[in-house]
Amino acid sequence: MLKTNDETRIDVVALMNEMGRAARAAARPLATAPERVKNVALHAMADAIVASERKILAANAVDVASGTENGLSVASMDRLALSSERIRAIAAGVRAIAALADPVGDVIAAWTRPNGLEIERVRTPLGVIGVIFESRPNVTADAGALCLKAGNAVILRGGSDSANSSAAIHACLAAGLKVAGLPETAIQLVPVTDRAAVGAMLKGLSGAIDVIVPRGGKSLVGRVQEEAKVPVFAHLEGLCHLYIDVSADPDMAREIAVNAKMRRTGICGATETLLVDRAAADSHLVPVLTALAGAGCEIRADSAVRGYYPAATPASDDDWTTEYLDAIISVKLVEGIQGAIDHIETLSSHHTEAIVAEDPVVVERFFNEIDSAILLHNASTQFADGGEFGMGAEIGIATGKMHARGPVGVEQLTSFKYRVRGSGQIRP
Amino acid sequence: MLKTNDETRIDVVALMNEMGRAARAAARPLATAPERVKNVALHAMADAIVASERKILAANAVDVASGTENGLSVASMDRLALSSERIRAIAAGVRAIAALADPVGDVIAAWTRPNGLEIERVRTPLGVIGVIFESRPNVTADAGALCLKAGNAVILRGGSDSANSSAAIHACLAAGLKVAGLPETAIQLVPVTDRAAVGAMLKGLSGAIDVIVPRGGKSLVGRVQEEAKVPVFAHLEGLCHLYIDVSADPDMAREIAVNAKMRRTGICGATETLLVDRAAADSHLVPVLTALAGAGCEIRADSAVRGYYPAATPASDDDWTTEYLDAIISVKLVEGIQGAIDHIETLSSHHTEAIVAEDPVVVERFFNEIDSAILLHNASTQFADGGEFGMGAEIGIATGKMHARGPVGVEQLTSFKYRVRGSGQIRP
Structure with missing residues (x-):
């Protein structure tokens, strides 16, 4: 983890663009990764999280100490603090995502034309998701796992108050990817706390990010909706x-x-x-x-x-x-x-x-x-909750009308393409 | 039609914002308009187009004369020029859209939860569509009719070279809306040729426009994709x-x-x-x-x-x-x-x-x-064409991965919402 005093020496935008390129490169093998391989990765991640409990708790203790020193609210401290029980719940959440049906390759619609062309609309991954979240360490695992299940690469940017905890959990995700032979850059965690990193993500990293998902309070979501140059799945308020x-x-x-x-x-x-x-x-x-x-x-x-x-x-x-x-x-x-x-x-x-x-x-x-x-x-x-809807884990609830609306689960993190099978048809 | 020398005296941005408000107000009754009423409007539009042939041809003659004077290319002149046959084809196109199935209210998915909650995902209109097109008078009717069929209000901004032809066709669309008792502001044509009108549309008219569809060549689509602050359905190139x-x-x-x-x-x-x-x-x-x-x-x-x-x-x-x-x-x-x-x-x-x-x-x-x-x-x-795919008329083909991809027909101009039927369920 690069601390603020080191950040003055690094070029944040260049770093972010490099992360974008790496994510885009990882998206291609991920898009065709079989369900079995993705599930191997997810279970290996959960295993690593359980096995790394001491490391994660140690990292979390550093964050909790800083949080106390910085006077975080009781609610923020509650979201930040991990325990053995919470770590096991995070691992269980990753396994629950592994158990979800893989949406990629699903035939959403199929029909045959009078000229014999057989048309299928099939689900594909969206590509690269950017997730910006506040200091909730569990989101690192939830969001990383859900994006992976849908065949997407993801760039995670967590709150600075949970930087050490998120990094410790992210190391477990990277270990899981490695076990499955998937590119470790499929799930990247932004290693700097500089706010310029968020700005760069909101601009889409030169086309590398397909959609941004903010997870947090109104001020975070408001900033993301206001500044983002790429599509956003979010709700500003639940009035x-x-x-x-x-x-x-x-x-x-x-x-x-x-x-x-x-x-x-x-x-x-x-x-x-x-x-x-x-x-x-x-x-x-x-x-x-x-x-x-x-x-x-x-x-x-x-x-x-x-x-x-x-x-x-x-x-x-x-x-x-x-x-x-x-x-x-x-x-x-x-x-x-x-x-x-x-x-x-x-x-x-x-x-x-x-x-x-x-x-x-x-x-x-x-x-x-x-x-x-x-x-x-x-x-x-x-x-109003993806789990209650039977859609499994959700990354949030969207109120926009484009693409995803309501609970944003694994299916909403996909796009689609058309496959057309012919037998020599030419257009008259 | 306000000519350029009048435009200096009007506030284009204020005019556009007013059009945005009118479109948003029209979107609500349109969203719940029964299929039968929308089809009455569409057939009345087609009738009006056929009945107005002389007026449309006269308006087109003005555009063609200016086009010749301005040295438009042969291809542009061909797209601009109308004939009795082409006007009948435009009317037939509107009737073909009337014949399409109404997507609004379609239940896309339905399932029941163990607690008895019955969940349905149903299609809804997107809201307000902005269509920016080059000097092809027929797009006025095509785009207006397709947006209406999907229950959307639309703001049309046509090329200045076809301004008179588009206005004559738009008058027929407005007449059709009136026959059916639908708000005439459901289909608005921007009455000025000022490019600031396009700029205002691309900014979304203070949230009034949900999506922009550009129809035209690479320079138009490129500008729209570059400048738009709202989602765009388009392809820059078909390589x-x-x-x-x-x-x-x-x-x-x-x-x-x-x-x-x-x-x-x-x-x-x-x-x-x-x-x-x-x-x-x-x-x-x-x-x-x-x-x-x-x-x-x-x-x-x-x-x-x-x-x-x-x-x-x-x-x-x-x-x-x-x-x-x-x-x-x-x-x-x-x-x-x-x-x-x-x-x-x-x-x-x-x-x-x-x-x-x-x-x-x-x-x-x-x-x-x-x-x-x-x-x-x-x-x-x-x-690669909506008609060839059996999806009926299309407003274009999109290469983006969000929401609409491939042919953008009446179904792609919708969103969805969830309807949940219970019998007193509370969440434990």
Whole structure:
């Protein structure tokens, strides 16, 4: 690991461009690597992670000591600190990725033309992925393994606070690649903490990077989306809404609201705004809010809601666009499904929205007229997760409409090409 | 149509931003417009185009007169000039788009989770498409109709040489939208010829444009790819290769080579470089080159080829990366399939490549190891076309790996979202 005082002596952009060239060169053999070989690499990585526990913990202790000295937040320190148990979980995560089906070569569609041409659309790797993440050592292994499974080379750039931990884990990934005879440059970790490295990645390293995936908070994602010259798979915010229709089962509405908000408040699929049908104000509103408050949630409500539930804090305009990631919820009465659709289409971050309703017409309108990545009926927004979708490990959730939307798993890290089989056809 | 001398008095960027807002507003009702309503609009557009033949021809006559005065090339004048027959063909093209299946709402994938959640991935419109095209009046109708069919709003920016013709055709599209009760701003034509309008579109009009599709020559596409801040569906070049293996049927190789190069030399799927297996030099090479020359093709060859076919012009280094779009072909002997793969992976524009071979092992290597949008076996590269693929009308062919690759038809102009149906599930 090159420390900041060494970095002044190295040319970061030249280093990054060389990493880009190496990744691009590795992408070609990776693209045709058989599933078996990739899985040998992944299991060897997991073995190396388990076998290197002492080394990884020692490296992590250095990061944790610096983090304490630098006054990292409790949440940051929790994400940074590794334990024997966490290291075993990281290795298990890599093995779970090995167990996923290999998407490369899958025939997505096939048809035959009247002239006898047989056309197939088959999955191919995307090429080179750039992953920029904050100081969470486990992402080193998760992201490296997931990109490899989809046949992609990857350049990882982790947060400086976890630099030693990430380097120790990366060494295990490189060892796994070596065991399988795959190029070690298939998974590279940027060895400098200079922010210029991120800038170079966002410019795409002269065409070497096909897509950037940021993993972290809003400031990281915002910078990446603002500056990137290459496609980005990300969501800036998960401003998720839950709408309770007058036709909702009251018990179900209450249980889903509490779960959607309070199960884990810090994840992107946590509900931030509750919209309640004005027609359900008498029947559903107060029990739901009472249950939320009873679970420890602060209620910020418009004046109409406060008429029914005076204990609520008045909501300001900002509350309708704030991703709290905390035990706070904004609550508003709306004019039925039309009001819910208008509110969500205007203010949502288009990540995940849920409806509780029994009226099928209302549900279909919700499903048809709201254009968010994930829409749920009679289920908690907290199911917005690649694992919960049965897609296996995910590298994040995307709200863009291009290529990947919703959970970004191994399949979303692929492209496709057409294979056409003929018997001498020429075009008239 | 605002002429250049008026443009100094208007704020082009403000005008474009207003068009962007109008397009975004139109996108929402369009996204939920039933197939029947969109088809009513498309047929009404076709009717209006046929009924407006005199007006369109009169507008075209103005453009043709200016074009003559401005010294447009013969090819440009041919693309610009309309006739009664061409206008009927434009209308027929719009009706053919009406006849395509509506992709919006298609369930692409569906599965049920162990907890009973039913997950569907369904197609949705992309939103707002920006189409930037050269002076081909027919693209106004083609692009407008195709975007509408996929439920997208579109902003069309045509070349200034066809401004009057495009405006006359656009009036027919607007009339069709009106008949169907769809927002007329669903298909907007930029009413100024100022190049600043293109610059504003490439910046995305403050998030109003989701994707840009350039239709035109290399200088247009190059500018768009270089400057665009939003995703682009395009190919810069169609540097297509044909490889003839020693296992190829010699007659088939000859027929495919002549068709792939000479059927139409100006299309992106025309072959530009012929690679011949060195082992096939005695058996296949000379008959193929003789047939090409007999069809009027200039042969530019490396020295090894010239040993067998001395009439060829010596090829320079540039010939291996030149898209001639003309009756010229570069020819090289390569060391079997490995040599062909190495040459293509190094120099191709990754648009379309074909192989003539009977050996299945060689064919599989070609299909697996070359990463171009379209790969063909025993068929002409000139089949690289959405219509020939059975995908209906296309707005172009993309060589990027993100979202759309190969022919960009109505399906490629969509995104998707997840619909999840539950019965009260909460996440443990």
